[in-house]
Amino acid sequence: MPGAEITRELYWNVVGTGFPVARVLTYVFALIAIILFVLGLLRKGGLIDRIRMMKLATGPDVPRTDNAGERLKYAIAEVFGHRKILREPYQGIAHLFIFWGFIILFFGTFMDFFQGDVVEPLFHANILQGGFYLFFSFITDLGGILVIVGVIMFLIRRYVNRPKWLDDKPEDRIILWLILAIAVTGFLIEGLRLQATELQPGHPMNPYAWYSFGGHLFALPFSGMSIAAVKGLHQVIWWVHLFIVLGFIVYVAYSKLLHIFTVPANIYMRNMTENPAPLKPIPPESFETAETFGIHLLEEYSWKDLFDSEVCIRCGRCVAVCPSFLTDKPLLPRDVIQNIREHLEAKLKLALDADGKVHVIPEESYEGPGLIGDVIDKETIWACTTCMACIEACPAYISQFPKLIDLRRYLTMMESDFPAEVQEVFRGMENNSNPWNIGSHTRADWAKDLEVPLMSQKGEAEYLFYVGCAGAFDDLNKKAAISLAKIFNAAGLDYAILGTEEGCCGDSAKKIGNEYLFQMLAETNIEVFNGYKVKKIITLCPHGYNTLKYDYKEMGGDYEVYHYTEILNDLIKSGKITLKNPVGDLGTISYHDSCYLGRYNGIYEQPRNILNALGVGGLVEMASHHEKSFCCGAGGGRMWMEETLGTRINQKRTQEAIDAGVKTVCTACPFCYTMLTDGIKELGKGEEMQAFDIAQLVAKAAGLE
C-alpha cells in the first residue's frame, strides 16, 4: 500500500511483543481516574451535593431551558468561538489557544485509541498512515504548541504582571502548571521517540520528521544521547505523562476546572428575555399576602442564582470594570458571587443529613452568618450603580448585580434600612411623583413658554413624549426637554406630553429596592398612558426608556418605546430637520455612553451618528466607550445617595474626558449630564470644558435656539 511506511507505531517502546501489560495498565489506570473523577463529583460537598443544595432554592427566575435549538446554537458558537472571552485580547487568546489545543489533543488521543484498540484489532488496518498521518502529526503538534503558548501567557500574567484585582489561589497556579506539565511531557515523549526512530538517518520517516515539529524541537537536547538511554528515559516520561493527564482528569472534579462543564451549561441557560438584566418578579397581589420581600436567606435566591456561584472561576473581569471597585468602594462583583458560593458550601454542611440527604435548614434553627451583613456587606449592597458592566464583562454569563438588588429589596421593604438621604427621595416620589419632591403641579412648567401640545388637549398623538422627572424638574435637564420640544415642533412630529398627568417612572425606586413604590408609580402611569391609548413613546431619559420598555411591559403596559436619540437620528436622516447652523466652538468632542442606553439597550451608534451629523468633526472616544463605557455614578439610585466611600465615580469618568483631551463631553442621559457637569466643576475645568445633552446641540444646529 503506497504510503504505508508513513506512520508510527502506537505504544512504541512501551508495549513489547508479548502480553501488552502497559496497554492494559493504561486502561486500568484510566478507569481508576474516571472512578476517582466521578467519586469527586459525588463526594460529600461535591458538585452533586452543591447542585442538590441549589435545588432547595425557592426564588423565581426567567425561563432557562425554552428555545432549546437556539440556546444550543448560541452556546456552541460562544464556547467554540470565544466571542466574549476574546473581549480581553490577551487572556482571550491565551484561553483560546489552550481550549483549541486541548480539543486537538483530545482528538489526537482519541484517534490513537481508535486506531490502536478498534481499527487495528478488528480490521487489521491502519488509518493513521500516509498523508493523513502527516496531517495528524502536524495538527496534534500544533495543538500542543498552542497549549504551551497559552499557558505561558497565563503564567506570565499570574507571576509577572498580575493585576491587583486578580485572585491568586493555589488551584489557579496548580492548574497552569498541570497543563504545562501535560504538554511538555507529551512533547518530551514525542521528542525522545523521534530521537530514537525518525531522526535516525535511513529511517523511512526521516524525510517527514519536521511534520512533528514540536516533538522535533524537544528532541534536540537528546541528540547526543545513546539510543538505549533515550529509550529508557522515554519509558519513564511516558508513565509520568500518563499519570499527570489522569491526575488532571481527577482534579477537574475538585477544582475550578469544573468550569469546562458548568460554563457551557450556564451559557445554554442564559437570559433570553428581552430585558437585559431582569429582576425577580413580585406580583402585585403578593404585596397583600406575602410575608417577606426581597432576599435575606440564601435559599430565597433562584437555583440559577446559586448555580452562577458554581460557574464563577474568579477571572475578575467584573471587578476590573466595576465603577465602584475602581473608585475604591467595597464592591467586587466577583466577591459577591464567591461569597455566595462559600456561604452555600457552609450551609450545605448543615443541610447534609447523616444519610447524605440534603434537607431544608429551618430559618429559626440557623445560627450561622447571615446573608446580609455577614456574607455580603451592606456597604457593598448600596455601592452598586447597576451599570451592568459586570454582566456585560462576564464570559461565564453570570448575573451579578441583580443579586444585590434582591438584598436591597429586603433591606428597603422589610427593614426600612437604606441610606438616610433616600427617605426624602421616596417621599418625593410618593407625594409629588418625583425624587426631588418638587410640587407635582409644576411638572409642565418647563414648557410654559413653548407650544408643547398636551395630551389632555390633543386627545391622541402618534408619540407620547415622556419627559421624565429630570427633564421636567431639574434646571440643567429642562434645557434638554425644551430643545427636544422645539425639535419635535420643527420636524412636525405628531406628539404630545402628559403635563401634570405624567408621573415618575420609578426606576430609582425599583433599583433602590422599593418595588412596592415602583409598582404604585408604574400602575399610575400605565393607567394614564392607556387612557390616551398610547402606542409609541419617546423618552428623554434612558432610565425611563429602559423602565417603560421592559418593566412596564412586565406589568402589562406594552408600548413601542424609543429613546430620543433614535428619533432624532431618524429625523436627521430623513431630512425632517436640517443641521445647518453653527453650534459654536465645541473643540474635540467625546460622547459618553449612558449605561442604560448602551450596555442595556445597544444604542451606541445613534448618538454618535447625530454628533457626526452636526458637522463639527473631532469626535474622539474616551478610554472607556461602547460596551466598556464607564458609568457616571448615578444609576441604581446612586444619584440620590451620598458618595462617602472611596473617590467619586463622576470625577473618574470626567478625568477620562480630560485625558482624552476633549473640550466638550456630550451625553444623552440626564443623570450622566448632571454627573459630568458636576465632575467638570469639581475638577476645576469649568473654564476650558463643557458638557451638553445632545438634544441641545441638535436644537442649536437646527437654528431653534
Next chain:
Amino acid sequence: MNSVVCVKQVPDTETLIKLNADGTGIETAGIKWIMNPFDEYAVEEAVRQKEKSGGAVTLVCLGPDQALDAIRSGLAMGADTAVHINDAEFAAKADPYATAVALAAAIKDLEYDAIFCGKQAVDDDAGQVASILGELLDLPVITIVIKFELSDDGKTAIVTREIEGGHAVIEVPLPAIFTAQKGLNEPRYASLPQIMKAKKKPVTVKTVADLGVSAEPMTVIKGMELPPERQAGKMIEGADAAAKAAALAKALHEEAEVI
C-alpha cells in the same frame, strides 16, 4: 407607657395652594394630603417609647374621610389603634378651640400616660391645640420637645425643650401633654409589612355628635390671601468686583430701599 398621639392631615408642603371662591379657605380639590410633619415626630416618639417600655399607642384624628390616609400612615409607623373623628363639616370650620374640644372628648375615654402632638400643624400654623387640650383635660403641657425620657418608675418624664439660645430640661409627672419639635427623632419609613398590617388595625370612627360635642369655634376666618408671587432675581452687572459692589449698594438703596 400608653400614649395618645393627635394627628392632623395637612396639604403636602409642595402642593399648589389655591384659595376658595370666597377667600376664607383653600381649594381642597386636587391637593395631595400628608400627615402633618410635626405629628410624625410625635407618632415616632410614642412608638419608640412603646418599643422601649411596652404599652400601646392610640392615634386620634379629626378630619374628613380622606384623613384616614394619615391615620393609616401613623398605624404603619407602629401605632396600634386609632380614633377617627370623621366629621367633614365640623372639621372644615373648626378653629383650634373646637378641634381641642373634639379631641379632648375622644381622648378622655382612653388610657394614656402621655399625649403627644406636633408643635404645630403646617397648614394654619396656629400651634394652639395642645395647650387648649391641656386646659380641657387639666394636664401639664410641655411644648417644643426635642428629647423625651421616661423615668425608671415610669411616673415622670424628663424632657428637653428648645428655648431661645439653649435648651431647658424639665421633669413632669405623667400624664402630661408634649408637643414634638424637629430633632426629637428621625421618623421612620414604614416597612412594607407594617403598611400591610396597618390596613387591618382597628380604627374607631366617631362623629362629633357621638362624642357629645357641640362646641362652636371661638374664631372665624374672615379672609386669606396668598403671598405675592416671587419676583425674578436681578443679576448685578459690573466690570469688576468694586463696580459690582457699587451697583449692588445702589440697587439696595434705591430699588429695594433697605439701606
